[in-house]
Amino acid sequence: MSEAPESPKPGSPTGGATADASYTERLVTLEQSGIKRLLPTQAPYRWNLKRLQLGRVLDVGCGVGRNLQNCDPGSVGVDHNETSVATARARGLIAYTADEFEADPELSRPGAFDSLLVAHVLEHLDLETCEQLLKSYLPSIRSGGKVVLITPQAAGYKSDPTHVRFVDFEGLRDYAERAGLRVDRSYSFPLPEAAGKVFKYNEYILVGIVP
Template identity: 25%
Template sequence: MAFTLKPDESIRRRIVENGCYARSENERIYNKWFAKGPRHQFQSVNRTYHLTDKVICDIGCGYGMNLLYCQPGSYGIEVDKYPVDFARSIGLTIHEIDFMHDDTDVLPKVDAVWCSALLEHVESIHIFLRKLSVLLKPNGLVIIYVPTIPLIPSLKHIPGLKRYTTGYLYSDHINAFTPSTLRFFCERAGFETLEVSPFMPPPLAIFNHVPLLNQVVDGVTFVGRKILNWSYPEGATRRSIEQGQGFEYYDWFDDGNLKT
């Protein structure tokens, strides 16, 4: 049987007894967010890529459910003060910043970045992905989960399937993806593709790598590796840099020829 991350009694006590809210609220948070361990996408990716052996940054980390299992030096980024205060109270390192708009150059470099259900919300996908690359150590891993437009959107009309085929339509989502567009965005931001998969749990896991069938449900995970000394394609108006938003523009045109 595949190894599953799940809290033991010491973790339960740590959360319930040290959480910064009333005990009843600490217990509610534990039962909702921690009791079953990290969600299945994290569990599935971890079995192959050993995230818990790495120093990671979890962007949009919430209460820190994944960070509990990762190596010292791991940290989360979160904009919501309520879970930030809670995660800090149980001993986790959380940076309360807006990753898109705040200075992230001061953050420690990490072995892997975990980013789940966030890219569909951001105003600039490319800037966000380039900033992820800057955050990574050489050859670091990036793992991104997004809801996707399913291959057959009309499946939402079948009783019981709507919740698995309409996540991309949530009112606060401003970007929508398919597996191929997510891969393009990530590769064009300097990542080598290792895997693009819905990482469905058993018994549906047999469909994860079956063409077309792996696009029936809503959601896909990209696993990639930062390419060392990556450059934009020839003729691009940008060049990659390892700070800020991850790129800068070439000086503009001299009779149609880009200055370098």
């Protein structure tokens, strides 16, 4: 595993630092900051999601819906931040808090979704919480469905004070194997891994298959 870059002032290892309204405000502000106002900077990431052919997605840790809005119709987002869920809904997306999701038997029934997306979530959580998160939501994914795990590389990890664990290819593979997934592939996106030392939007991506 690569040496973890230093992260400034980590937040709660159980994700508490991402649960309040100020974190939602930060996400919305980042969407509209700098060059993002002028150029379609999300286009490569939208393309990447589309080419994975994920079908109906359960997006856990959906935030304000940045990825969810690029998923197939009928896809559902879940987040522990009520303000983020409300923001995603205001954008016309289907999103629920974890409690709401669990209370709805149709949403939480086994095999209800084709794929599970966990993007930029694992780096906010301690090891035990990450394992519990995957264990909780995997039953909702059909046999043969996909699980996509995405984490930031070095520069991205250092850019957010709520990050608590650096999760690289080795870490993603470990999570996938602990969850009983078959690892299909892993890759650096949109640039080779070396670029992740300076380009904060470079990502580690692992695609696993549900038995």
